[in-house]
Amino acid sequence: MPDVVRDLGLTPDQKWNSIILAVSGTVFARLLIGKLCDKYGPRMCYTWLLMLGAIPVILLGLVQTPTQFLICRLFIGFIGASFVITQVHTSLMFAPNIVGTANATSAGWGNLGGGANRLGMPIIAATVVAFGVAEAEAWRYSMIIAGVICFLMGIVYFFFTQDTPQGNIKDLKASGDYVEAKKDQVKFATVLKDYRIWILFLIYAASFGIELTVYGTMDDYLQNTFQLQRVTAGNIVLSFALMNIFARTLGGFFGDKFGKLKGLRGRVLFLSFILTVQGIMLVTFSLATSIIVGFIFLILFSLSVQMAEGATFSVVPFINKKAIGSVSGIVGAGGNVGAFLAAMLLKSKSAVAEKAAIAANQGLGEDIISSAQAAASSAAVSQGYFIIGGIVIVTGVIALAIKFSTEDEKVADVELKQSLDTLIPIDVKS
Structure with a gap:
């Protein structure tokens, strides 16, 4: 981003607006993609999302004005809907006894990609510079290369995956062999009326949304509060992002374990x-x-927080089996809404405090003003974290309101026993 700001001459407002636009694009795309998955299957949705999503990524490397940059950032945000497709796909492919672990692991590796990008993109830029490209232009080549990789992965997904263990939904519907072929007939309005979906929407806002915001602001907070060097603070934040390689899986794993012990209520x-x-x-x-x-x-x-994200999507597949995509889309969008609201809270508190500190120390020297500004930002963000933490605790209590009917519990119990029975060797005597 610093290279982009210098190259395009972005103002602070334009920089923040680009971040907000990217989040906004993700919210709308996640709401839409879930319904499309129910209708066309995750394989085709993922293929088209990656291939079309690659276009604004590549175009970002060619932009010449701030407006063009903002437009590309908006459409790049649509690729964030990939999370929903992944959750739909794993929910269809894995049995009830391990679906939470499968969902959490795949989602965790998605978050891990975000952390890996903090390392990968600068490496690509450095490699490009080594081949003689001007350093100021290296970020452009990095985006183009990333876009090409995104496009190629769309092709890979088309040829090397299928919608369900039995085959692709389109083929199964045509042959009449797909027993759940009428998923897309569930009205979206019916899904919206289920209060449990909106509680999960809130929960994901309080988990994934808060993780995004906290890590997005943690770099500066560690520097301002504990006087850490920028490189040290950045590496600490990166290490927490990399924890997704196992932490989110743990949430899904324990969700499955509690599901075996206490049924669907145990997951909640x-x-x-x-x-x-x-x-x-x-x-x-x-x-x-x-x-x-x-x-x-x-x-x-x-x-x-990463375990809470995994545990959320150990519950999602059991809310409405006839509309897994729609449910996943709504809940997934909650994460980005939470990130947006939390970021606005921290930004507003920090901005007011920093302006007051600058005004109070005007004329006392740049170092004194800088120190006062850092201290004000630290105190404001600390208060923001405290408020957000309290909201998360309340959300944890609200989660208990998620209920399942006796019939739902019975169906889940039968499915669980059937999935476990497939793991038991059978001695067939002739």
Whole structure:
């Protein structure tokens, strides 16, 4: 981003607007893509999303004005709908006894990609510079290369995946062999009326949404609060993003375990518990004045927030089996809405505090003003983290309102036993 700002001459407002536009694009795309998955299957949706999504990524490397940059950022945000397709696909492909673990693992690797990008994109830029490209233009080539990779992955997905273990939905519908072929006939309005979906929407806003915002602001917070060097702070934030390689999987794994012990209610109980823990960890971190104490609770927050995300999508596949895509889309969009609202809260508190600090220290020297600004930002963000942590705790309690009917519990229990029976060797005597 610093290279882009210099090259295109972006103002601070344009920079923030590009981030907001990207999040907004993701929200709308996630809401839409779920219904499309129910109708056309995840394979075709993923193929088209990656191939069409590659276009604005490539075009971003060719933009010449801030307006062109903002437009490309908006459409690049649509690629964030890939999360929903992944969750639909794993929900269709995996049995009830492990679907939570499968959903959490695939989603965790998606988040991991975001962390890997912090390393990968600069490496691509450095490689391009080594071949004689001007450093100021390297970011453009990095985007073009990333777009080409995105396009190629769309082709890979088309040829090397299928919608269900039995085959592609289109073929199964044509032959009449797909017993769930009428998924797309469930009205979207009917899905919207289910209160449980909106509680999960709120839960995902309080987990994934908060993770995005906290990590997006953590770099500066660690520098301002604990006087860490930029490189050190950046590496710490990166390490927490990389925790997704296992942490989110743990949430899905324990969701499945509680599901086996206590049925669908067990999945909800674990989700409520881990979300409450997440809120407590963030509140405690916000009060930390020691780097050691802060680091410990930041680790615990990172672990619990990613587990809460995994636990959320161990519940989602059981809300409405006839509209898994629509449910996944709505809940997934909640994450980006939460990120947007939390970012606006922190930005507003920090901006007001920093302006006040600058005004109060006007004429005292650049170093003094800079220190006062950093301290004001630290205090404001700390208060913001505290408020957000409290909201997460309340959300953890609200999660308990998710209920399943006795019939739903019976169906889930039968499916669970059937999936477990397939793992037991059968001695067939002739």
